[in-house]
Amino acid sequence: MFLLVVGTAVVLTRDLLKAAMLFAIYSLTIAGLFVVLDAGDVALTEAAVGAGISTILILAALTLVPGRERQQKGHSLPALLIVLITGAALVYAVSDLPEFGNPNNPVHQHVGPYYVEQTYPDMGIPNMVAAVLASYRSIDTMGEAIVILTAGIAVYALLSVPPKRRRRRAAENKDESQ
Amino acid sequence: MKDNAILVIVARFLIPLVMLFGLYVQFHGEYSPGGGFQAGVLFAAAWILFVLIYGLETGLRVIPLRVIYSFACLGVLLYCSVGLLGVILGGRFLDYQPLLASPQAAQQAGIILVEFGVGVTVASVVMMVFLQFARRRALSQAAGLELDQEQDRS
Numbered sequence: 001m002f003l004l005v006v007g008t009a010v011v012l013t014r015d016l017l018k019a020a021m022l023f024a025i026y027s028l029t030i031a032g033l034f035v036v037l038d039a040g041d042v043a044l045t046e047a048a049v050g051a052g053i054s055t056i057l058i059l060a061a062l063t064l065v066p067g068r069e070r071q072q073k074g075h076s077l078p079a080l081l082i083v084l085i086t087g088a089a090l091v092y093a094v095s096d097l098p099e100f101g102n103p104n105n106p107v108h109q110h111v112g113p114y115y116v117e118q119t120y121p122d123m124g125i126p127n128m129v130a131a132v133l134a135s136y137r138s139i140d141t142m143g144e145a146i147v148i149l150t151a152g153i154a155v156y157a158l159l160s161v162p163p164k165r166r167r168r169r170a171a172e173n174k175d176e177s178q
Numbered sequence: 179m180k181d182n183a184i185l186v187i188v189a190r191f192l193i194p195l196v197m198l199f200g201l202y203v204q205f206h207g208e209y210s211p212g213g214g215f216q217a218g219v220l221f222a223a224a225w226i227l228f229v230l231i232y233g234l235e236t237g238l239r240v241i242p243l244r245v246i247y248s249f250a251c252l253g254v255l256l257y258c259s260v261g262l263l264g265v266i267l268g269g270r271f272l273d274y275q276p277l278l279a280s281p282q283a284a285q286q287a288g289i290i291l292v293e294f295g296v297g298v299t300v301a302s303v304v305m306m307v308f309l310q311f312a313r314r315r316a317l318s319q320a321a322g323l324e325l326d327q328e329q330d331r332s
Contacts, residue, residue, distance in 0.1 A: 040211030044203070048219040053304055056226055060311035064318070125208035125286060133213060134289040138272040142257050144215075145296050149254050152303035159310035 003029050016065075020058045027051040041129045189231045196224040204297050208286065214293035218300025225301075226308050234312055246302045246309070253299030260291045 006029065010022045027050030034043035119131040133141050197220075203210075204217030229237035260272070267276035274288025275281055 041213065041216070044211050044216045045219075048216050048223065052223050053219050053226075056223075057307060057311065060308055063315050064311070122282070122285060125289070127208050127210065129211070130208045130213050130289060130293070131285075134292045135274065135285055138261070138288075138292060141292065141296065142254075142261065142272070145254050145257055145299050148303050149250055149299055152250055152306045155307045155310055159314050 003033075016062055017059070020055055020062065023058070024051045024055040027054070041127075185231055189227055193224050193228055196220060196227070200224065204294065205290065207293055208289060214296030214298075215300050217293075218297040218302075219304055221297070221301040222304035222308070225305055229308070229312070234309070234316075238309075241305070243309070246305050249298050250302035250306060253295045253297070253302065256295035256298065257292050260288060260295070264288075 003026065006022055006026045010019050010026060013019050013022065027046055031043045031047040031051065034040075034046060115128055115132055115136060119128045120126065122131070122135075125131060200217045200220035200223075203212035203220060204214060207213040207217070225237065225241065228240070260274075260277075262271070264273040264276055265271050269276040272288075272292075274284045276284070277287055278284035
């Protein structure tokens with residue numbers, strides 16, 4: 001319920017700083033929700049990344065742009081249509097979801113039981129998430145690490161060069177004024 | 179923000195705690211929620227807090243730019259080399275069994291090493307991204323343009 005309120009507020013507010021703060025609150029609430037659902041690892045990630053780092057990065061980006069969203073006149077009908085259709089489809093899909101916590105659900109029938117039973121004999125560690133992440137599925141995690149490195153390199157490539165084009169425009173403006 | 183006494187004192191108290199918690203999440207990840215990714219983000223958050231309080235220059239004196247870049251790559255390299263070590267010692271890629279005699283201890287050692295690699299990479303990449311955004315403003319101002327006016331004109 002609180003999530004809905006905060007989410008609506010994020011969309012409605014025009015002040016980008018306020019939106020960033022509200023988004024942090026949103027992430028923190030979701031992290032609380034994950035804790036309630038016993039997903040400690042995900043909750044920790046959401047709290048640290050969603051509420052912490054991404055807010056800081058958005059704030060850092062906000063220092064580069066004006067602080068208010070530009071007012072747009074009118075509404076985009078196709079966008080509204082797409083959102084409505086997707087929302088309706090998702091609501092319809094919810095009725096097909098398996099019952100929450102039922103041990104016969106498909107997700108508990110595949111490789112899940114193997115991990116649950118074998119993690120302790122194989123590794124001797126109690127946290128199954130770490131075992132799956134770093135041992136059973138370690139190549140996936142390696143790809144993840146490489147993706148993070150690539151993203152960092154991309155940001156570096158985009159932002160580390162001084163803004164030349166705009167500098168030239170500023171120089172032209174200076175010439176005109178002289 | 180160096181002049182704000184409350185901020186400085188609270189940060190002085192918080193930064194070591196956040197770093198300690200990051201290390202705990204890193205190396206205790208097999209027993210409690212956590213792992214390399216979360217630990218890296220926490221560690222980077224401590225550094226970003228330091229930069230926000232003491233300024234970018236001081237932050238870069240603590241961890242120089244070159245170190246951040248190299249650590250970002252070294253983390254991934256550590257991950258890959260742990261995988262290759264398994265191959266060299268006669269297993270498959272990212273197979274931890276040959277690393278140590280006891281299979282359980284080998285798995286644990288492999289997980290800890292690999293998670294450490296992820297943590298180092300994540301921490302340095304997050305630092306790097308923040309650093310680029312923070313330096314961007316200084317670069318733009320050095321290039322002699324007022325950002326807000328530029329936005330209005332375009």
